[in-house]
Amino acid sequence: MAGIGPLSGYKVLDFTQFESGTVCTETLAWLGAEVWKVERPVKGELGRYSVEEPSVDAVGFVILNMNKESITCNLKDPEGLRLIRKLVEQVDVVVENMGPGSMDKLGLGYEDCKKLNEKIVYAQIKGFGTDGPYAEYPAFNPIAAAVGGMPAVTGQPGEMPVQSGLNIADSGAGYMCALSVIAALLQKEKQGIGQKIEVAMQDVVIGFGRSNWEPYYRTGKPPKRVGNGMPLEDVAPAGMYACKPYGENDYVHIYCSRHPGSKQFENLCNVIGRSDLIEDTRFKTPRSRYLYKDILNPIIEGWTREHTKQDAMDILCRADIPAGAVFDCDDITKDEYLRRRGTMVEIEHSKRGKLVIPGFAPRMSENHVEYRLSPELGSYSEKVFKEYAGLSDEDYEALKAKHII
Numbered sequence: 211m212a213g214i215g216p217l218s219g220y221k222v223l224d225f226t227q228f229e230s231g232t233v234c235t236e237t238l239a240w241l242g243a244e245v246w247k248v249e250r251p252v253k254g255e256l257g258r259y260s261v262e263e264p265s266v267d268a269v270g271f272v273i274l275n276m277n278k279e280s281i282t283c284n285l286k287d288p289e290g291l292r293l294i295r296k297l298v299e300q301v302d303v304v305v306e307n308m309g310p311g312s313m314d315k316l317g318l319g320y321e322d323c324k325k326l327n328e329k330i331v332y333a334q335i336k337g338f339g340t341d342g343p344y345a346e347y348p349a350f351n352p353i354a355a356a357v358g359g360m361p362a363v364t365g366q367p368g369e370m371p372v373q374s375g376l377n378i379a380d381s382g383a384g385y386m387c388a389l390s391v392i393a394a395l396l397q398k399e400k401q402g403i404g405q406k407i408e409v410a411m412q413d414v415v416i417g418f419g420r421s422n423w424e425p426y427y428r429t430g431k432p433p434k435r436v437g438n439g440m441p442l443e444d445v446a447p448a449g450m451y452a453c454k455p456y457g458e459n460d461y462v463h464i465y466c467s468r469h470p471g472s473k474q475f476e477n478l479c480n481v482i483g484r485s486d487l488i489e490d491t492r493f494k495t496p497r498s499r500y501l502y503k504d505i506l507n508p509i510i511e512g513w514t515r516e517h518t519k520q521d522a523m524d525i526l527c528r529a530d531i532p533a534g535a536v537f538d539c540d541d542i543t544k545d546e547y548l549r550r551r552g553t554m555v556e557i558e559h560s561k562r563g564k565l566v567i568p569g570f571a572p573r574m575s576e577n578h579v580e581y582r583l584s585p586e587l588g589s590y591s592e593k594v595f596k597e598y599a600g601l602s603d604e605d606y607e608a609l610k611a612k613h614i615i
């Protein structure tokens with residue numbers, strides 16, 4: 211079922227698992243491509259498995275595999291492989307994020323697929339570049355984050371490096387991969403060529419950290435961990451301030467610009483009823499405010515503690531002071547605006563009931579994403595194998611009985 215959307219008409223053969231690759235193919239599916247997710251017979255993709263409820267797809271799987279179709283095939287069986295190779299001939303795109311070398315071993319590497327379909331766009335995600343010393347290394351999100359420089363700049367000063375609570379390496383690699391697939395499809399249209407796309411999660415994380423090279427070159431040293439501050443030790447206020455009713459996530463982050471001419475700190479002083487601080491020599495420049503931050507921060511927090519995080523954010527932002535309440539999953543799920551906007555999408559799962567989960571972030575005037583639940587394991591096998599791989603009813607049933615499909 212091709213969706214309506216900019217990529218409608220394109221077919222993607224999807225060998226992705228867990229988060230990084232699945233984000234890529236889900237993005238393509240949301241944009242209208244027809245995505246056939248190839249899974250192991252019986253068990254399916256490992257990400258389907260839910261530890262607490264093994265008979266029901268994990269919520270994580272549902273979140274990462276919307277708008278796709280599932281076909282099952284044992285890729286290590288010669289007959290299964292033959293069928294999949296027939297599909298390779300007919301699709302526009304292959305995406306995979308198996309361990310290093312797995313696709314080549316199966317006979318489904320880029321060179322194999324190119325022989326079957328010269329103009330194939332073949333995208334792969336690995337933890338590391340395939341041309342270097344780490345080519346054979348496996349990688350989950352925190353591994354790629356570590357070698358991409360993320361924990362080195364995250365955490366409290368003088369304490370151990372800390373991982374981000376967001377899977378930036380995974381989802382970031384998925385988005386970058388989708389972006390390059392779309393670019394490659396445009397190039398194919400213009401120049402009539404296919405290509406191989408290689409996304410290394412390490413490279414993607416390094417890109418997310420690009421602003422750290424500013425302090426690196428300015429000081430000649432790797433930027434230190436600064437907790438909730440900014441990597442340059444010359445800006446304040448920049449941090450978290452406690453709010454009512456003082457729960458785990460009752461904080462607002464306030465960050466005033468360090469750029470000359472900015473009125474944000476002045477505005478902040480006025481809003482918190484401390485206009486006297488504007489002329490105080492200790493707080494005249496971002497750098498001096500940084501040096502006296504241990505005096506300044508409790509004054510600001512004296513004000514935030516009188517407000518909820520939401521009120522603090524609203525009051526401050528309306529006075530042109532950048533401030534963000536610390537929203538957690540519960541806040542975001544219950545936020546009616548985000549639901550209305552489509553940032554959070556409500557879907558009905560036959561076994562789990564109503565789920566409210568993140569959708570496609572951009573809004574496009576000519577593309578409205580129609581969300582569909584992640585597929586049941588193998589729900590599209592029959593259609594695809596009969597229509598595109600030429601299986602007769604008899605052969606289909608025989609292969610199914612042998613768990614090859």
Ligand SMILES: CC(C)(COP(=O)(O)OP(=O)(O)OC[C@H]1O[C@@H](n2cnc3c(N)ncnc32)[C@H](O)[C@@H]1OP(=O)(O)O)[C@@H](O)C(=O)NCCC(=O)NCCSC(=O)C(=O)O
Nearest residue numbers: 228229230249250284285307308309312337348349350351
């Ligand atoms: C994530 C991994 C570390 C997981 O490693 P593993 O659990 O060892 O899985 P692998 O992918 O290496 O191996 C899977 C094996 O299953 C086989 N396989 C897969 N599908 C099939 C089907 N349909 N039929 C038969 N066999 C199959 C495949 O050929 C491999 O066999 P053999 O070749 O014979 O072993 C690795 O896949 C990896 O480094 N991927 C690239 C980087 C990446 O995308 N990482 C982010 C994941 S998301 C993430 O971090 C997160 O969600 O958290």
